[in-house]
Amino acid sequence: MNLVFKEYINNAKSITFYLIKWLIVSLVVGIIVGSLSAFFLVSLDFVTIKQTDYRWLLFLLPFGGAFISFLYKRFGNNAIKGNNLIIEQANGEEENIPLRLVPLTLFGTLVTHLFGGSAGREGTAVQMGGAVAEFTGKIFKLNKFDRKIIIICGISAGFSSVFGTPLAGTIFGLEVLSLGLIKHDALVPSFLSAFFANIVTLSYGVNHTHYSIGVIPELNSILVIKLITAGIAFGIVGLALSRSIIIIKKFYIKWMPDPVIRSFVGGIVIILLAFLVGTRDYLGLSLPLLQQAFAGTSEVFAFLWKLVFTAFTLGAGFQGGEVTPLFEIGATFGSTLSTVLMLPTAFLAALGFIGVFTGATNTPITCFIMGVELFGSEGAVYIFLICVISYLFSGNSGIYSSQIISIKKGTFTNDNGP
Numbered sequence: 001m002n003l004v005f006k007e008y009i010n011n012a013k014s015i016t017f018y019l020i021k022w023l024i025v026s027l028v029v030g031i032i033v034g035s036l037s038a039f040f041l042v043s044l045d046f047v048t049i050k051q052t053d054y055r056w057l058l059f060l061l062p063f064g065g066a067f068i069s070f071l072y073k074r075f076g077n078n079a080i081k082g083n084n085l086i087i088e089q090a091n092g093e094e095e096n097i098p099l100r101l102v103p104l105t106l107f108g109t110l111v112t113h114l115f116g117g118s119a120g121r122e123g124t125a126v127q128m129g130g131a132v133a134e135f136t137g138k139i140f141k142l143n144k145f146d147r148k149i150i151i152i153c154g155i156s157a158g159f160s161s162v163f164g165t166p167l168a169g170t171i172f173g174l175e176v177l178s179l180g181l182i183k184h185d186a187l188v189p190s191f192l193s194a195f196f197a198n199i200v201t202l203s204y205g206v207n208h209t210h211y212s213i214g215v216i217p218e219l220n221s222i223l224v225i226k227l228i229t230a231g232i233a234f235g236i237v238g239l240a241l242s243r244s245i246i247i248i249k250k251f252y253i254k255w256m257p258d259p260v261i262r263s264f265v266g267g268i269v270i271i272l273l274a275f276l277v278g279t280r281d282y283l284g285l286s287l288p289l290l291q292q293a294f295a296g297t298s299e300v301f302a303f304l305w306k307l308v309f310t311a312f313t314l315g316a317g318f319q320g321g322e323v324t325p326l327f328e329i330g331a332t333f334g335s336t337l338s339t340v341l342m343l344p345t346a347f348l349a350a351l352g353f354i355g356v357f358t359g360a361t362n363t364p365i366t367c368f369i370m371g372v373e374l375f376g377s378e379g380a381v382y383i384f385l386i387c388v389i390s391y392l393f394s395g396n397s398g399i400y401s402s403q404i405i406s407i408k409k410g411t412f413t414n415d416n417g418p
Helices: 002-053 055-081 083-090 101-114 122-139 144-163 166-175 184-203 221-255 259-277 288-295 302-315 323-341 345-361 364-375 380-392
Strands: none
Touching (some): 002 055, 002 101, 002 122, 002 144, 002 184, 055 101, 055 259, 083 144, 101 122, 122 144, 122 323, 166 184, 166 364, 221 302, 221 345, 221 380, 259 302, 288 323, 288 345, 323 345, 345 364, 364 380
8 A cells, every 4th residue: 555655756756847847938938939929910800901901012922932932041040841841840950940940930921922822821820939939948958859859839829829729729839740649648748838839829819700600400311311421522622732732832843843932923823823813711710711712702612722822822832821722722612612512501601611621631630729719619510420421532642741640531450551
């Protein structure tokens, strides 16, 4: 009995030390990342307004893209990997995450949005989080194992603070690293970092827009069949975006090896697309698309055009994330699909918002939790159904090429041979 008691006391001491250590480390990460995210979101709102007010800025997109690529080519080194660099280090690689990644990705993303490139926000937040976490780990002299954990903390803090979803941010940092596995060893530090970062961002007066899921239909067999159909479609659309970015990127690299030229030409392509479509709705962050989707006023093929604009922007090497465009592609596609499946528009727009995100990132648990955080728990069963179906039908690789495939979908072993 005494041995059991002593073992319990020793374990309690060890756990208490572990908790105190990560409380301190996570607080530091949360304060810095939350502050950077607040500055980023305020700046992003500013450049988005300017991009909308001064239409001629679009014609500077090729020059802005070329300048960004020049900066990365001259000063970036491995920072050009972006999110994939952060994911690789969280998976145990030993490359340095340079602190200069923070100003590079921040400036690059703001320039992209100022001149009308179609990109998102999470990539910038995750990269800033990873770089800050790496720097913080060096200050605290963390060992190799703890380095992986603190980088996960940076990922979670960045995601949480930029979207205002601390629970989804927590799981995103754990789930995005590996298909089929979640790193529970970083659960507590990840949550603390996401929690603190979100509070810090909110303390600056930064607010996040939320949308209503609207009327939720009663559960029946016909509804389940319709939602399974929608989930499959959302997964395919998510796959389409991730594949499109890769194909376009490979094409640009093959014919234009110099990243400066690539981005310049890519900017011209976006300008031509804007004139081809005859609208500026798909330039920049395009948040009005979400409002239109939930109101049922979006164009039938709005999801397809936003996908095309985003794929050509990111494929050409412009900075930014994929997640906000995924939200818009999913919501507008859900809005369009609602007329076919005869379901409430806002309901299916909300499910598309989450479903396409799931399909492109292979993070179903994150997306489910995010859906509950954003739309409430009343539709939790439907949100989960959409997430798992979309996840199953979106292939084994998504927008993050460094995501390890630990267990292929549809298998029950970790044998990933051909």
